[in-house]
Amino acid sequence: MRNTLIFAGSSCPGLTDAICSNLGMASASVELSKFANGETSVKILTSIREKDVFVVQSGSSKINDSIMELLILISACKGGSANKITAVLPYFPYSRQSKKKSHRGAITARMLANLLHVAGINHVITIDLHASQMQGFFKCPVDNLHAEPLIARWIRHNVPNWREAVCVSKNAGGTKRVTSLADALKLNFGMVTTDRKRGAVPMTSSMIMNGLDGTGDDLDLNSDVSKLHISERSGHGHRREPSKLQLDTEDIEDQEPEDNSPEVTTPPRPARVEVAQSPRHAPNNPSPLKKSHGVTTPTRSPLHRAETMPARLPQLDDDPEYTDERAREVIHGRLVQGHIVPDDYPSPTQSAMSTSMILERPEDDPMEISRASSFFNPDRLGGSADAAASSDEEEEGFNNPETEQMITLVGNVRDRTVFIVDDMIDKAGSWIAAAETVVKRGGAKKVYCIATHGLFGGNSLEEMEDCDCIDAIVVTNSFPIPMERSRAAKKLVILDLSNLLSEAIRRNHYGESISALFQHVVD
Structure with a gap:
């Protein structure tokens, strides 16, 4: 390929040589060394003016040295007036730190993407990012290939x-x-x-809240709902006595007069059973009332609707999907x-x-008590926690x-x-x-x-x-x-990934599509 140079970092020289061999070219000359105090030194030994430069560098056991060498090499190519600089990173360093895992954690993968941008990168080619959303960290195009x-x-x-x-x-x-x-x-x-x-x-926040709301009480749906009277509460928490117009729910709706007669037959009031008020009948949203022929009556309760629904559990025995x-x-x-x-x-x-x-x-310390409790456990970060x-x-x-x-x-x-x-x-x-x-x-x-x-x-x-x-x-x-x-x-x-990377470099240089690299070819 004309006007193309491929530089090999110190992390994966064997992979770079295989890529260059597939492309029919040799890697560009560069001198990588260190000073006595451990600082990285990069010296490019060939002209890179108006050339298409590819820098192959992967993560290694000396991960921080590899990153600094990559950044310095990119900066040297930018200072040498290279036309386009592409970083080929088979394994992207710090890819596991792509999100906050604690309240004071750092998103290190985004910081590394910013460092590459400041160094002068124009394109990134990598393989199997730990999280594909990391492509949004970069300000340049990213080709996330798959193995x-x-x-x-x-x-x-x-x-x-x-x-x-x-x-x-x-x-x-x-x-x-x-x-x-x-x-x-x-x-x-x-x-x-x-x-x-x-x-x-341990006791979780949902258990605590359910206990406070009273929703943890067990209700028998099979009981006679016609004998159930749900008492209403006023806005200040004081209990009000039921009105004389509040009649039995089931009987008043089943015995509506058909001739618009003002007389309404009122059955004897059953014994009242008070039940803890559920959140659906909160004081700011009182129970709906129904007017029928001048008489205000409460509508059917949700418990009655649940009781009158047809039972579907016996049908599961005939369903072949639910088997042992x-x-x-x-x-x-x-x-x-x-x-x-x-x-x-x-x-x-x-x-x-x-x-x-x-x-x-x-x-002694209330903050330590809160920190030790399961309700404030840092492992339970609510919506910000991951599923896995x-x-x-x-x-x-x-x-x-x-x-x-x-x-x-x-x-x-x-x-x-x-x-x-x-x-x-x-x-x-x-x-x-x-x-x-x-x-x-x-x-x-x-x-x-x-x-x-x-x-x-x-x-x-x-x-x-x-x-x-x-x-x-x-x-x-x-x-x-x-x-x-x-x-x-x-x-x-x-x-070996050399064939995949060399084809990606060739297509990137000539402006061809890389969609074919994601397809499965059956021999």
Whole structure:
């Protein structure tokens, strides 16, 4: 490609060389070094004036050094009068910090997008952002490519009997990604969820409010509603005696005179039963009254309408959808330190969110009492909280030997191959727990752990390698994995992204559409 230069960062030189080889060109000359105090130095050794420049740099184990090197390299290209600067980021750094996880948290992914804009970026090419909404952080166009077609192609060529497999999400937040792959392969899908609040359930805000409103009282809908009289309250909270014109609800409507006669036969007043006033009959919205032939009567109560409705519960017995087979697809298990344990395994000393954690409150400081209560628990942020916990939050309970968790498998995986899919593998706890659940509880035959980005923090790769329930670990080369670790892992399979990225660079340079890169091509 004419007037095009591709610069390789220090994080993924092998991937950059493969991209340049596919495009039939060599990477541009650049000198990357550090001063004695650790500062990054970048020196471009070729002319970049009016050239189309692509900088390939991914996240790595030295993530902050990679970011500073990328920013300095972009700034140097901008100062060298480059025509267009495109950052190729196979793994976007800090992508998991794309939202506030606490009241004083930082949206670091947005800050990094602003830094790239200030450095002089004109375009961004990345693969499988942790949250696709992150594209709105940038002030330049973003091409968020997907590794799903590459993964689906590998499955079709390398997994025996893949048509009978099941795609499983290891948490509720990854269901959209899993269902997308399941739809592409025309497979069934399931989900594994971990309950971090197993044990004694604390009193929540809804329980408190229901108790204050009086809505928690049990009402017998099968009682004779014609003998039920709901007393009204005045605006100041004082109870008013019923008027002489307030007659029985059911009898007065059933005995309306047909000849417009002023005489109305009034049945004897039944015994009055006072019931706590519900929010639907609040003082500012009194019970509606109905005028009929000069007599004001209350309308039928909601309880009477509920009683006169035809019963539909017996019809459920004839419905084939509600069978025991569907209930068998939900399987529960116990987790202690991230591993499945038998049902008769002794329970730890405390369970997650136990009552002892709530009752142990300081008696002096009222603020500490409020902070310790479940009503003001920071884990319950109301509408700002997420439906699913992040990977780091899932790992918290796995490290505590005194915490027991409950894990639930939804879906039938018995005697089938299971694909556990997510966007990245950082820690091994949630992956091992999901694999043990589908094998030991669900009865699966084989388990493939599939992700786009293989971060493998700490000893997670070795832990997954030692797990007997995991048969293969499939990732791409978006994140550099040391050669010695990849060779020692016999279950690890690394897919090459160079063809996808090189085609994206070529189409971007010539102004062609990249829609074809999102399509699944069946060989």
